[in-house]
Amino acid sequence: MEKKKIIRIARKDLDATLPIERSLYKIKGIGKNFAHALRVSLGFEKNKKLNELSEEEIKKLEDCIYNPKKYNIPVWLYNHRKELETGEDKHYVESNLVLKNKNEISFLKKIGCYRGIRHQFGLPVRGQRTKAHFRKGATVGVVRKKEALKKGGK
Numbered sequence: 186m187e188k189k190k191i192i193r194i195a196r197k198d199l200d201a202t203l204p205i206e207r208s209l210y211k212i213k214g215i216g217k218n219f220a221h222a223l224r225v226s227l228g229f230e231k232n233k234k235l236n237e238l239s240e241e242e243i244k245k246l247e248d249c250i251y252n253p254k255k256y257n258i259p260v261w262l263y264n265h266r267k268e269l270e271t272g273e274d275k276h277y278v279e280s281n282l283v284l285k286n287k288n289e290i291s292f293l294k295k296i297g298c299y300r301g302i303r304h305q306f307g308l309p310v311r312g313q314r315t316k317a318h319f320r321k322g323a324t325v326g327v328v329r330k331k332e333a334l335k336k337g338g339k
Contacts, residue, residue, distance in 0.1 A: 188236040194247050195278050201236035205246075208235045214278035215250065219262050223249055226256045250278060 192201045192208075199208040209220040224231075227242075227249055238246070249256045253263065253276050260266060263276040265285060269292075277285050293301030303310045309319055 190236070192235055192238075192243065194243065195250050197279060199235060202234060204232055205229055205235055205238070206231075209250075212250070212278055214264055214276070214282040219253075219258075219276070222258045222262055223253075223256075226258055 189201050191198050193199070194209075195212050197212050199211055201208065205224050206217070206220040209215050209223060210217065215223075223246065227246060229238075229242075249258075254260075254274075258276075260274045263274050264282065265277055266274045268275060269289075290301075290304050294305055295301070300310050307319075307321060309315060313319070
């Protein structure tokens with residue numbers, strides 16, 4: 186049987202020559218800790234490569250990515266805990282994660298809370314200083330000599 190070099194999991198082409206955990210990092214929404222939890226919960230060896238898995242094991246891995254609660258992965262590893270609408274803990278990957286984040290940011294903007302206003306103006310949301318960084322857009326109060334001469338200055 187020929188070993189594959191690329192395996193598609195969760196709508197993403199992964200490098201099958203890498204160990205399972207390392208190849209899972211490439212999926213948006215799966216970090217180092219979550220990939221480790223996936224590997225441990227499914228009982229795979231640490232250095233086992235993705236192309237060494239059978240079709241059934243790959244399907245089980247993909248099911249574990251989409252339904253981590255079923256495989257007893259700790260809730261604190263999920264990327265969306267205690268959602269506003271349902272109050273459930275969920276883990277999103279790929280396009281679902283991007284969509285969910287966009288919806289949450291637009292909700293914050295709509296209700297006009299502090300975080301929503303900061304998102305609207307493109308400023309830092311989590312309390313960083315803004316004196317030296319986050320200076321985007323046009324400069325204010327600085328005029329170059331050539332431009333000043335064109336406008337009628339000396």
